[in-house]
Amino acid sequence: MSDLLQTDGAALLAALRPILAAKGLASPAEIEARLAETERASPARGAAIVARAWTDPPFRARLLADGTATVEALGIPMRGAPPLGVLENTATLHHLVVCTLCSCYPRAVLGYPPFWYKSAGYRARAVRDPRGLIAEWGTVLPQTTRIRVVDSTADYRWMVLPLRPEGTAGWSEAELAALVREGDMIGVTVPRVKGATDAHA
Amino acid sequence: MIHPPGAMVRVKDDWPETSGPCHIRTPHYLRGHVGQVVRALGAFPDPEALAFARPAARRALYHVLFPQPSLWPDGRPGDEVMVEIFEHWLEPAS
Numbered sequence: 319m320s321d322l323l324q325t326d327g328a329a330l331l332a333a334l335r336p337i338l339a340a341k342g343l344a345s346p347a348e349i350e351a352r353l354a355e356t357e358r359a360s361p362a363r364g365a366a367i368v369a370r371a372w373t374d375p376p377f378r379a380r381l382l383a384d385g386t387a388t389v390e391a392l393g394i395p396m397r398g399a400p401p402l403g404v405l406e407n408t409a410t411l412h413h414l415v416v417c418t419l420c421s422c423y424p425r426a427v428l429g430y431p432p433f434w435y436k437s438a439g440y441r442a443r444a445v446r447d448p449r450g451l452i453a454e455w456g457t458v459l460p461q462t463t464r465i466r467v468v469d470s471t472a473d474y475r476w477m478v479l480p481l482r483p484e485g486t487a488g489w490s491e492a493e494l495a496a497l498v499r500e501g502d503m504i505g506v507t508v509p510r511v512k513g514a515t516d517a518h519a
Numbered sequence: 520m521i522h523p524p525g526a527m528v529r530v531k532d533d534w535p536e537t538s539g540p541c542h543i544r545t546p547h548y549l550r551g552h553v554g555q556v557v558r559a560l561g562a563f564p565d566p567e568a569l570a571f572a573r574p575a576a577r578r579a580l581y582h583v584l585f586p587q588p589s590l591w592p593d594g595r596p597g598d599e600v601m602v603e604i605f606e607h608w609l610e611p612a613s
Contacts, residue, residue, distance in 0.1 A: 472603035473563040
């Protein structure tokens with residue numbers, strides 16, 4: 319009898335857990351701790367890092383030079399996680415992250431990837447037609463901005479530091495963080511200030 | 520590190536997947552293409568060995584930049600693709 323709730327992945331995990339414990343590779347407590355840590359990570363964590371980088375130039379420099387150590391200093395556990403690289407967008411350079419081989423994603427800072435990130439369509443089109451792809455999110459870059467597609471194929475995980483949008487002068491770190499979305503840190507979108515009449519402008 | 524930043528490199532035109540089971544982190548669309556080393560990213564256990572639980576040598580990893588139109592016919596001039604590639608997949612190109 320098949321059970322709708324019993325997926326292949328769940329069955330595999332159930333079989334693997336006792337083997338990992340028996341071989342002394344990972345105890346149930348360690349697995350639970352890692353699951354809990356992954357659940358805690360979310361795009362809000364990445365957005366806070368971006369907002370800090372926008373308001374604190376020395377932090378931004380450290381983040382770009384050594385993402386792993388810099389976010390670890392913020393209390394984000396990176397032990398056992400792949401190293402983190404942060405790529406800075408500028409007025410003339412825009413990064414778009416993809417993993418054409420599988421679904422490598424900076425989970426420590428952004429949590430689980432969005433469903434489309436793992437899709438064959440996203441992975442194939444990101445390297446072949448990045449402008450056409452991000453246009454589906456409504457993202458149209460100036461002709462003077464070149465796109466650098468980052469195919470995350472190996473041991474690093476990459477997060478985009480988006481360009482701080484115009485009209486945010488004087489905003490607090492919390493206000494800025496609220497502006498940053500998951501897609502901004504992948505590169506399919508760019509942060510925007512909603513509405514023309516902005517209280518802070 | 521044998522490839523300094525700025526060096527031109529060619530991704531080997533190898534297709535190990537045609538001769539048996541393997542695990543390769545070099546995307547097929549780059550094989551045989553020429554790019555420029557951006558930076559060395561350190562050294563990591565060879566995933567091609569790790570995947571089969573074999574002893575894994577540490578391999579240098581590089582960020583290599585390719586002009587996007589050199590990879591895809593519909594690429595836009597000026598756009599780029601940057602990929603992590605292990606040293607044993609790269610050979611000097613002039």
